[in-house]
Amino acid sequence: MYRRLLSSLLAAVVLTALFTGCDSFLQKSPQGELTSENFFRNGEDAQRALNSVYDYAQARSFDFFPPYPMIFGSIASDNATKGGESGSDQISVQRVEQFNPRPTDPYITSTWNTMYTGIYRANLVIANVPDIESMSASQREQIVGEAKFLRAYFHFYALKMYGLGNDRANDGPGIPLITEPLPASDADVPRTSEAEVWAQIETDLQDAATAMGPTAPDLGRATEGAAKALRVEAHVFQEEWSDAQTLAREIIDSGRYSLDPDYSRVFDQRGEFGPGSVFEINHVDLSSALEGTVGTIYQNSRDTWGYGFNCPTQALYDAFEANDPRRDATIIESGETITGPEGNTETVEVVGACAANGPDGYLNEKMWLPAARQPSGPRKGPTNRRVIRYAHVLLWHAEAANENGDPQAALESLNKVRARARDDDDDPSNDPDGVLPDITTANQSELRDIIWHEQRVEFAMEYQRFFNLVRQGRTDLMADDGFQEGVNERFPIPQEQLDQGTALDQNPGYE
Structure with missing residues (x-):
């Protein structure tokens, strides 16, 4: 929990290698516990502290709860049902599916705690690493840049979960915006407006992109491209279409990313950190540590x-x-x-x-995974x-270009994604039996629906559908499952967080 961890000791984690000749960003079990006051002494300490921030980006539960992205991004949407042994298996997940979650549900609480513990640890890095004189300026900037990227990433997810408005006017209730490592006595923080949270996310990601290079020092760490791509998504959520199109085009024109010709390979271990990976969170089966995903x-x-959880629906299949x-x-x-x-x-x-x-x-x-790889x-x-793929950038660019009245740019990016899916090497003349033909309409309304549909099928079961439906104003597609306008765009603030102070109020409909 965020408040409890403000006064806890900083867990130290280290880098290790996964494949011969290929460094991979992993975390091992804590190598000792040190307080923040005596920890930040050298570059090794700085790296270990940064690793502890990435530890919370893994979205694995330290209490063996199902991973929160699966629950809120997928099961809450029309793409998936809960599954499990029966309807009563994981009853609090069923409540999310039926849009009656409770502030006391463990997944509501664990998601909040994960976000704000990650923010706290990022703030420790940002506050302390600039004062480590034994590091070079470029080393300090790189590590602080990655921490700012992660702070923006955590605030972004927390805002989607708990603080967005019912439209794109940026007038939602917001969330606590925390940019310094507060002591426990100051942890009762009120909400900051949605607009101010977006502004801080933008600032952090701009700083991160400037500080980080185009390639990561180790696989799984953020890059300049990841920071720019997360900014594109933030602009899309706010319907800042001009900024979204310009920045997405900058990523496309960089030539650093491409679409893996084999769509199915992207999600197998063979496709990890492939040519289309913009930001990917690493997991591994280690006998000595819990660095995998549940x-x-x-x-x-x-x-x-x-x-047997998170089952695709018939509607998604169709x-x-x-x-x-x-x-x-x-x-x-x-x-x-x-x-x-x-x-x-x-x-x-x-x-x-x-x-x-x-x-x-x-x-x-x-x-x-087959039984042989259990x-x-x-x-x-x-x-x-796979958090951000190059296909995301292309379809965000298509969406923004269409909203900006630039259908040809929109069609170019949209059809690149469709061409990869049909595996014709971007050559329409090789279109097999009319599968996924190029889209040609320039009608803005028609093209908008087509792009949204393409986002649904391209990223199906990747934990994004619910939040996309909310930002697109299409929550009526979840009405049959019990979605209530004005309530279920957000999830409840955890009750234990409300019980520890007076600064926060509950989201409407969950009082």
């Missing part, structure tokens, strides 16, 4: 070694165009035989609550989380 075991079939290869790479149908990257095949049955979803029931193939423990799933 998302793997939660989303694999109950027929094998998983728990949303894919005819013969779109992305559907087969995204959704497992019951009884489907899948060939793993090692060439072994496995027939996957859908059992439990997922089996009641649609005619056959479905599972999320983007998190599937993790060594429940919290050790090796699947990385």
Whole structure:
């Protein structure tokens, strides 16, 4: 919890190598506990402190809760149902799905605590690293830049969860904006307006992009491109279309990213940190530490070694165009035989609550692992989380360009994504049997709907659908599940946070 951790000791973590000849950004178990007052002495301390910030970006639960992005970005939307053994399995997740979450629910609380613990640790780095004289100026700037990126990342997610308004006027209730490592006695912080939070996110990401290079010192660490891309998303959420289009075009023109020709490979371990990876959170199955994700075991079939949560809906299945290869790479149908990257095949049955979803029931193939690669423990799933892909940048650019009355620029970026999906190397003449033909309409309203649809199928089951529906003003698509306008755009502030002070008030509808 944020307030409790303000007076706790700073956990120290270190870098290690995952593959021979390929450094990967990982965390090991704490190598000792040191107070912030005696910790920041040299470059090694600074790096270990930064690693502890990344530790909270992993979104793995220290209490073995399901990962919060899966719950709020996917299960809360029309793309997925809860699944599990039965309807009562993980009842608080079911309440999120049915839009009646409680302020005392563990996932509401753990998400808040994760965001604000990450912010606290980032603030420690930002406040202390500039004073370490034994480091070079460039080393200090790099580490502080990464910490500012992560502080913006945590504030951004917390704002989407707890503080956005009901429209894009930036007049939502906001969230606590914390930019210094406050002592425990000062942790009762009131909300800052939505507009002011956005402004701080913008400032942090501008600073981060200036400080960080185009490539990361280690895989899994943020880069200049990641900071710019997160700024693009922030502009899109605020409908600042001119800024979004300009900045997205800057990323596209940099030539640093490209679309992996094989869509399905992107989500396998073979595709980790591939050419289209802008920001990716690393997970690994280590026998000595909990650096994996619980998302793997939660989303694999109950027929094998998983728990069968986060099941694609029939509506999502039907949303894919005819013969779109992305559907087969995204959704497992019951009884489907899948060939793993090692060439072994496995027939996957859908059992439990997922089996009641649609005619056959479905599972999320983007998190599937064959039995031969079952993790060594429940919290050790090796699947990385692709937070920002180059396809995001292209479709944000398409959306912004369309809103700016620039349909040709919008079509160029949109059709690049569709061309990769049909695997024709961007050559429309190789279009196989009319699969995913290029879009040609210049009608703004029609093109808007097409771009939104493309975002849905391209990023299906990647934990973003709910927040996109909210920002697009299309929450009516969730009305049949109980969504209430003016209430469910936000989730409740955790009750334990309200109980510890008087500065915060509850979000409307959850009092």
